[in-house]
Amino acid sequence: MRNKSVVTEAKQINLAVELVKLGARLQVLESETNLSRERLLKLYKEVKGVSPPKGMLPFSTDWFLSWQPNIHSSLFIDIYRYLGKNAGVHGIDAVIKAYRLYVEHIEVNGLECVLSLTRAWSLVRFFEAKMLITVPCCECGGHFIVNAMDLHKNYVCGMCHIPSRAGKTRKAAAQAAALAPAAMPRQKVVNPSGTVAHSRSVRSRQTA
Ligand SMILES: [Zn+2]
Numbered sequence: 001m002r003n004k005s006v007v008t009e010a011k012q013i014n015l016a017v018e019l020v021k022l023g024a025r026l027q028v029l030e031s032e033t034n035l036s037r038e039r040l041l042k043l044y045k046e047v048k049g050v051s052p053p054k055g056m057l058p059f060s061t062d063w064f065l066s067w068q069p070n071i072h073s074s075l076f077i078d079i080y081r082y083l084g085k086n087a088g089v090h091g092i093d094a095v096i097k098a099y100r101l102y103v104e105h106i107e108v109n110g111l112e113c114v115l116s117l118t119r120a121w122s123l124v125r126f127f128e129a130k131m132l133i134t135v136p137c138c139e140c141g142g143h144f145i146v147n148a149m150d151l152h153k154n155y156v157c158g159m160c161h162i163p164s165r166a167g168k169t170r171k172a173a174a175q176a177a178a179l180a181p182a183a184m185p186r187q188k189v190v191n192p193s194g195t196v197a198h199s200r201s202v203r204s205r206q207t208a
Contacts, residue, residue, distance in 0.1 A: 009035075013043065015092065020044050022099060022117040026052040032092045057118060061126050064119075064145050067158045072114040073123055074144045074157075076102045077134060080124060095121055 012033045019029055020043065029040045044052045052124055064073045080098035083089045099120050106113050115123075123145075126132040134143040137157035144157045 016043050017047055018096060019092075019117070020047040023119065025057060025118045027057050028118055028121050037154070040142065048193050057122060061147060064123055064126070064132060065147060067163055069114055069119075070145055070158055072102075072106075073119070074134065075105070076115055076120050077123060077127065077145060080120075080145060095124055097137075178191060 012035050016029050016033050016035060019032065025039060026037075026044060027046070029035070030037060033040070035043070041052065064070050076098060079101050080094055081096050083098055087097075095117075099115075099117050102115065102120070103113060121150065123132070130148055132145050133148045135146050135152040135155045136143050137160055138154050139156055139160040142157060142159070144155070146152050
């Protein structure tokens with residue numbers, strides 16, 4: 001056993017349990033605690049009643065740049081930064097607290113939870129690696145996630161110009177619109193022609 005202090009170990013177990021309950025994948029637990037893989041596996045099964053899903057975590061930033069995930073992710077990163085700046089919460093604690101606030105906002109508005117805890121955790125890592133950044137939308141002033149390597153002059157967000165095929169369903173579009181008051185100071189009417197639908201050139205960048 002790597003942890004000599006019982007108190008430290010108890011804290012680690014509590015953290016792991018909290019993360020599992022929020023839907024974290026095993027890789028997140030391994031990265032954020034010092035507990036052995038065997039113990040984490042056991043813990044995961046005990047909390048969830050099933051074995052953790054196998055396979056790698058998604059290593060691409062692309063998902064965060066697609067339309068609906070971008071809106072949800074931008075909301076999350078905004079909360080995360082706010083907590084860091086104003087509440088002095090950092091690291092995994094900030095991820096957990098920001099994620100809880102994000103979920104609360106989603107539930108209050110009866111929306112679909114698009115961003116998983118594991119995605120939120122990955123997002124913070126992409127920000128730390130400076131692969132993703134936020135830029136203000138030149139129409140609504142809200143801050144949205146973009147690829148750091150892309151050009152962002154006169155950036156217009158996915159809510160000011162909803163792409164014509166965005167979300168595929170009317171329900172998804174309505175859900176995204178319901179997010180608007182939290183993510184941006186004022187709303188704008190969508191261009192009815194739909195011809196200037198904002199499209200992002202999504203670039204595949206892989207983490208090392
Ligand atoms: Zn905008």
